Amino acid sequence: MESFAKLITIDRSSPVPLYFQFAQQLQKLIETGVLPPGTRLSNEVALADQFGLSRPTMRQAMQHLVDKGLLARKRGVGTQVVTNRIRRQVEFTSLYDDLEREERRPRTEVLSLGTLPAGAEVAAALRLDEGTEVLALERLRFADDEPIALMRNHLPASLIELSSQTLAEAGLYQLLRRSGIGLSTARQTIGARRATAAEAQLLGESRGATLLTMARTAYDGSGEPVEYGVHVYRASRYSFEMTVAAH
Incomplete structure (x- = not known):
């Protein structure tokens, strides 16, 4: 029994x-x-x-x-x-910090890092002219050695110097704070869509599996945008939670 x-x-x-x-x-x-x-x-x-x-x-x-x-x-x-599902409050925190707090052993694999001309979406989010050089990075985030999220971020090119090594050792928001860049507020949108073949392979999901999405623009204390991120999360291992109040 x-x-x-x-x-x-x-x-x-x-x-x-x-x-x-x-x-x-x-x-x-x-x-x-x-x-x-x-x-x-x-x-x-x-x-x-x-x-x-x-x-x-x-x-x-x-x-x-x-x-x-x-x-x-x-x-x-x-x-x-299987490993307990990760539940994350919808608030202004980084995934790396949240995983560390829950003792889920975060690990990062840097897939790409470099500068490129900003497309229309990125330029609008960062309040830059289209075509302006921005720093672009793509990372695969693990929790307890299991892939959990694929993260694509863009920052103004002159804002901070980053390397694959530093990004593998700490979260992006941690690195920004260490460089004296304060993050004050963020605007984010949460949704869902099907995984592409490449995303499914990286995240260990079947092709077409449902992924949670989050697009976020983070601002400093003066209201200037410092980072625009588009992340996808495994819906089978991850969820967002929020507390709402009646009025």
């Missing part, structure tokens, strides 16, 4: 679908650490029998958690709990 069996209860009188009741409770056990990453689960047939559910219902519950990135099916191994 699974060790967590007594922690899950199915209410057949509830209007909530049975598969969702099971999936929601199993998700809570994963997110609270009761079932840590690497935990192996019994096969769906055994779980269905154990909890008195039909096999299609159990299959739907397990697939729901696979789709959310909490479980993974591995041939020859079975179903396992």
Whole structure:
């Protein structure tokens, strides 16, 4: 019998679908650490029998958690709990700082770094004339040695000197702060789209997988733009959270 069996209860009188009741409770056990990453689960047939559910219902519950990135099916191994999903508050922080705070061992692979003429979108965000030279960088960010985000950033060319080594050792916002560049506010837009073949390969996702997107322009204390970033995140491993207030 699974060790967590007594922690899950199915209410057949509830209007909530049975598969969702099971999936929601199993998700809570994963997110609270009761079932840590690497935990192996019994096969769906055994779980269905154990909890008195039909096999299609159990299959739907397990697939729901696979789709959310909490479980993974591995041939020859079975179903396992995977690394906890990263949840990030929608606020003015850097991904590197957030991962360090959560002890998720951030690591950066610098894919490109150099100057190029600003296109219309970048020029507008940085309030520059189109064609002005800007510093462009592309990085792949890892959490616990798993790729989590692909980040493309543009900055005014004269703002700061960066190297692949310094970008691999610290977050961009950390480097800006160390150079005496204060960041005050940011304007950002969050969305979603399908991964390109290249993005899917870098992020370890299937082609066409859903990616979360964030476009952000950061400003200094005087209101001047200092950085424009367009990032994509694995929706199966990452989510944004926000707190809203009623008025």
